[in-house]
Amino acid sequence: MRQDMAGEAVVTVRLVRSFEHRNFKPVVFHGISLDQTVQDFIQFVRDDITTRPGLPPPFRKYAYGMSDMIHISETNELVMSLDDDEKLILQDGQTLRTAGVASETEVAFFRKEDYGLYKANPKSAW
Template sequence: MAGEGAVLTVRLVRSFEHRNFRPLVFRGVDLNQTAEQFAAHVRSMLPAKRELPPPFRSFAYDTMKIIHQAHGAKTNELVMSLEDDDRLILKEGVSLKAAGVANETELAFFRKEDYEAFKANPKTVW
């Protein structure tokens, strides 16, 4: 897979309380780019993704977190785990590969302010 790039699934989380998210698959991702470069690329692609409802295309996503890696255990949370933020939230200036992202990794892309509010009071609304 050296020259082809990785396949990553990005889960766009619009609301933690309502469990409102949509997955997008990105192929040919260079794992040597930084987290903010990949986040900027995802944001730039959103307006053209007609399969997404308009609120998902214009939402102010700013943070990425590793949800799941291939052949690893999954969380019981429907949107994403609220644990291990220090290890799983992608940091600025660090390459995807150095952050632990590999082929077939699933990432959450969300607004950090919403995540912190939900983490402080994890109640869902149906």
């Protein structure tokens, strides 16, 4: 894991628009402070994606809500693992560092409601 001297990290965020259709877009963020809270990082991602050049409108305009979640992607699954939620879903009040995020970590960003529906019936539609 690489981290520069200023304590900033590179974090890849998988913007998950649909679990069922495996519709996600990875976005790389540079210079992320691992000492910010999970809530601050979620707000930063929300704010960034609405104006990010090159990001397709369906991802920029997707209705991420107040119950957005961040999940550390520790799997080769196309979108993310459905196991170990207690360990992998970042909790409010934690810093990214405390939650286990380090430089070059991949995380998924998604709506809690979408995840709950998919987890209850994890079938893909092609």
